Amino acid sequence: MLHNHLSGMDRLGRRLWQDLQRFCAEDLFILDKKGGWMTLKPTMTMRDLTVWPLANEQWLVFATDNLVGIGELAFDQARATPEEVGYFTARVALMELIASGATPMLLIDTMSGGDPKEHAYARRMLTGIRDAVAEAALPPTFTITGSSETNIAIPVTTLSLTVIGQVAPSAFRVGTSCVDDEVWLIGVPKSAPHDQVLREDSTHVSFSHVQQLFALAAVHEVLPIGSRGALAEAMMLAETTDKLRFRPKDLITTVELAPIFTKSAGPATALLVSGARLSQNPQFQVVIAQLPSVWLGDLEACDEK
Numbered sequence: 001m002l003h004n005h006l007s008g009m010d011r012l013g014r015r016l017w018q019d020l021q022r023f024c025a026e027d028l029f030i031l032d033k034k035g036g037w038m039t040l041k042p043t044m045t046m047r048d049l050t051v052w053p054l055a056n057e058q059w060l061v062f063a064t065d066n067l068v069g070i071g072e073l074a075f076d077q078a079r080a081t082p083e084e085v086g087y088f089t090a091r092v093a094l095m096e097l098i099a100s101g102a103t104p105m106l107l108i109d110t111m112s113g114g115d116p117k118e119h120a121y122a123r124r125m126l127t128g129i130r131d132a133v134a135e136a137a138l139p140p141t142f143t144i145t146g147s148s149e150t151n152i153a154i155p156v157t158t159l160s161l162t163v164i165g166q167v168a169p170s171a172f173r174v175g176t177s178c179v180d181d182e183v184w185l186i187g188v189p190k191s192a193p194h195d196q197v198l199r200e201d202s203t204h205v206s207f208s209h210v211q212q213l214f215a216l217a218a219v220h221e222v223l224p225i226g227s228r229g230a231l232a233e234a235m236m237l238a239e240t241t242d243k244l245r246f247r248p249k250d251l252i253t254t255v256e257l258a259p260i261f262t263k264s265a266g267p268a269t270a271l272l273v274s275g276a277r278l279s280q281n282p283q284f285q286v287v288i289a290q291l292p293s294v295w296l297g298d299l300e301a302c303d304e305k
Contacts, residue, residue: 046174047240048096048226059169061102064162065092070192071157073113073121078193082113082121085159086128087199088267092224093163094136095268098210099222101173102165104138109146109161112154122148125159136207176220177241177274181299184273185230186213187291189265197267203292204269212287219275219284225265230296232262233272238299248297261296274299 044051052060067089069077090107097104109129114121126144133142146161188203190196205224213219225233231248238246278284279295 047223047236049100049174051172053169057168059102059167059172061097061100061165061167061172062162063093063097063100063165064160065089065096066158066160068158069156071113071121073155073157075156080192080197081128082124082157083128083131084197084199085157086125086130087132088128088197089159089161090129090132090163091135092226092266092268093161094132095207095210095224097163097165098136098207099173099224099271100165100167101171101214102167104136104142104163104165106164107133107142107144107146107161108164109144109159110148111146111159112149112152113157113159115153116148116150119148119150121157125157129161137211173214173221175240175242177237177244177299178220178276179244179299179301181220181274181276182278183234183237183246183296183299184278184288184293185225185261185270185296186273186288186293187265187270189225189230189260189263189270191227191264191266191269194264197269201269205271205291209287209291210271213271213273213284216275216281216283216287218278218281219273221272221274223272223274224268225270225272226268227264227266229262229264230260230270230272234296237272237274241299243302244299245302246297247300249295272296 044053048063050062052062054060067085069075070080071082071085072079090109093107094104107129109126111122111125113125129144133144186209187205190201190204210222213222221237223233223237228236234246234248238244275281275284
């Protein structure tokens with residue numbers, strides 16, 4: 001029995017080694033539902049997203065965000081309820097994923113803070129995460145999974161989460177801007193600890209605004225603004241699209257307005273929107289009438305060398 005057992009283990013080891021070699025080759029492999037191998041192509045990084053093409057003509061899209069030091073605990077540097085921490089952290093990753101054209105499928109969180117025996121602090125962060133999921137109009141069956149520290153009392157709030165979605169390549173929005181597109185800033189950039197960031201702030205963009213923008217044929221890309229500010233994000237938007245560059249309007253260099261365009265919008269309180277002749281599009285004007293907005297500049301062709 002011992003000999004037979006070792007022979008079986010030897011065969012299993014050879015198979016695992018062969019499988020590992022296949023996994024480490026140029027393409028990656030996973031088991032499909034029937035026990036066969038399905039090819040995964042190498043991942044791509046596009047702005048703040050990771051994209052993993054599947055063999056079935058679908059792409060997996062990953063968006064991640066994290067937060068440390070904002071909460072109600074002793075070592076937190078800015079004050080906010082755990083519910084707000086969960087809500088705004090989830091909002092960022094969900095907004096980035098949805099703005100790419102992908103449909104969220106799964107959210108994974110890791111969190112710590114407060115008394116691990118009671119789990120109350122973690123539960124409150126999870127409540128905020130669920131609020132963001134509901135606001136994004138995802139179904140009640142949407143999967144949220146993760147883990148929280150249960151052994152050590154942590155005096156500072158920490159939360160990291162990843163949202164995974166799926167999209168057909170033809171529906172993927174990143175890099176679809178065109179030459180002569182206008183680039184608009186929608187919403188007001190705000191971020192803790194310099195600003196008080198509240199859910200009910202009417203100057204924030206919402207998931208509903210993203211859907212309204214995507215319903216317009218003239219809109220090409222929607223890009224949530226992160227900590228780099230609107231101007232840096234506009235330049236990155238142009239760089240993502242081959243052979244384009246961002247040409248800012250003169251107004252963004254004025255002393256009064258310049259700080260707005262370099263200000264963080266960390267919790268995705270503001271967006272960049274690119275599209276064709278948006279300033280002349282009545283439907284676009286209806287959408288942006290709901291929020292503060294400004295025409296930042298245009299996309300032009302890079303000089304050929």
